[in-house]
Amino acid sequence: MQKTAGEMSNNNTRMMLLLVAIASAAIASSIPDDLVHNPLEVDSLHNKHFDGVEHNAQFDHEAFLGPDESKKFDGLTPEESRRRLGLIVDRIDENKDGLVNLSELKNWIAYTQRRYIEEDVNRVWNRHNPENNNTISWETYQKAVYGFLEDMSPEEQEAEDNGISYKSILKRDRYRWSVADTDSDDSLTKEEFAAFLHPEDHPSMKALVLHETFTDLDKDKDGKISVDEYIGDMFRPSSEDEEEPEWVANEREAFSHHRDIDNDGYMNEEEVKLWITPTDFDHSESEAKHLIFEADVDHDDQLTKAEILDKYDVFVGSQATDFGEALARHDEF
Ligand SMILES: *[C@@H]1O[C@H](CO)[C@@H](O)[C@H](O)[C@H]1NC(C)=O
Ligand SMILES: *[C@@H]1O[C@H](CO)[C@@H](O)[C@H](O)[C@H]1NC(C)=O
Ligand SMILES: [Ca+2]
Numbered sequence: 001m002q003k004t005a006g007e008m009s010n011n012n013t014r015m016m017l018l019l020v021a022i023a024s025a026a027i028a029s030s031i032p033d034d035l036v037h038n039p040l041e042v043d044s045l046h047n048k049h050f051d052g053v054e055h056n057a058q059f060d061h062e063a064f065l066g067p068d069e070s071k072k073f074d075g076l077t078p079e080e081s082r083r084r085l086g087l088i089v090d091r092i093d094e095n096k097d098g099l100v101n102l103s104e105l106k107n108w109i110a111y112t113q114r115r116y117i118e119e120d121v122n123r124v125w126n127r128h129n130p131e132n133n134n135t136i137s138w139e140t141y142q143k144a145v146y147g148f149l150e151d152m153s154p155e156e157q158e159a160e161d162n163g164i165s166y167k168s169i170l171k172r173d174r175y176r177w178s179v180a181d182t183d184s185d186d187s188l189t190k191e192e193f194a195a196f197l198h199p200e201d202h203p204s205m206k207a208l209v210l211h212e213t214f215t216d217l218d219k220d221k222d223g224k225i226s227v228d229e230y231i232g233d234m235f236r237p238s239s240e241d242e243e244e245p246e247w248v249a250n251e252r253e254a255f256s257h258h259r260d261i262d263n264d265g266y267m268n269e270e271e272v273k274l275w276i277t278p279t280d281f282d283h284s285e286s287e288a289k290h291l292i293f294e295a296d297v298d299h300d301d302q303l304t305k306a307e308i309l310d311k312y313d314v315f316v317g318s319q320a321t322d323f324g325e326a327l328a329r330h331d332e333f
C-alpha cells in the first residue's frame, strides 16, 4: 500500500502515541510476568505499526480490542472471529441504527484502552500485593521484579542491546517509581501504582514520558535526536546494502520539515514533545478514522456490519491470517 508523506507522518504520530502507551506498560508489567523473559526485547519503540510498508495489523487489533482481547482472537478460526466481531459491532452501534459512525467507533476504542489499563493495573497490583495492603514498597517491588539481577555479573547487567540494558531498565523504573510516588514515602498506593504502570495515561507523568522517550531515542547520549536516531527507531535495514524504502525517505523529509522546527538538524526535547504529544491529537479518533478508511467501501463515512465483517482481518485477528504475527508477538512480549 502506498502512502503519501502526510499520511505516513500522521500514522507515525499515531503509532508513537499508542506505542508509548503500550510499551511503557509492557516494560513495567512484562518482566514480572516471566522472569526468564528478556526485557531487552520489550523496548517501547520496537513494536511497529508499519514494518516497512507492510501495515502492522496487530497494532489495529490491539487498538480495536485492547491487547488482552486481541490475543484471544489470534487463535480463532476466521468464522469464529467474524461471529464474535458481529456481536461487538452490535455493542459499538450505540443508537442501534445498524451503522457504526466515527463517534461510536472512537468511543469504543477509548473504552477498550481504558478497560485494558484498568485490568492491567488490577492484575499487576494483585500479583505484587496479594493481601491488598494500602501500599507496596519499592523494596518489595524491586525484589520481585529485579531480584534475578542479583545472580548476574555487573557485565551482564550492563550489557547493552541497542542502547538498553537490565541496569538501565532498573534505573528507569526506579526513577519512574519516584515520580509516581506523590507523597515521597517510597511506597505506592494503588492510584500511584497505576501512574507508575501506565504513565502515558496520567497527566502528572507527562514530563516523565517525554524524558523516557527522549532517552530511548538518543542512542549516542548527546542530548539531541539526530535524523538517524529518529529513523533508526522506525526502520533498521536487515542488511548493510538494503535500500531504504520510500516511506523512510519521506520520514527523513518529515524530520527536516516538520520535526526539526528550528532547523538545527536535530530534535531537542521541546521538538520531541511537540511530536509525541501534539496538543490537538486524539489517538482514539485517529485510529477510528483509520479503521473507517480501511473498511468503508461505499465511502459514506459509516460502517455497516457487512463492511466490518468483510474486513474482519483489519479489526481482529484469526489463526488463518495472523499465524505469523502471533509467533512474532510471542517473541516480542
Ligand atoms: C453518530 O452516532 C451517535 C451515537 O450513536 C449520534 O449521536 C451521532 O449523531 C452520530 N453522528 C453522525 C455524524 O451521524
Ligand atoms: C502486607 O502487609 C503485611 C502485614 O504488615 C506484610 O507482612 C506483607 O509483607 C505486606 N505485603 C506487601 C506486598 O508489602
Ligand atoms: Ca450507529
Ligand SMILES: [Ca+2]
Pocket: 217, 218, 219, 220, 221, 222, 223, 224, 225, 226, 229
Ligand atoms: Ca542523539
Ligand SMILES: [Ca+2]
Pocket: 259, 260, 261, 262, 263, 264, 265, 266, 267, 268, 271
Ligand atoms: Ca531542532
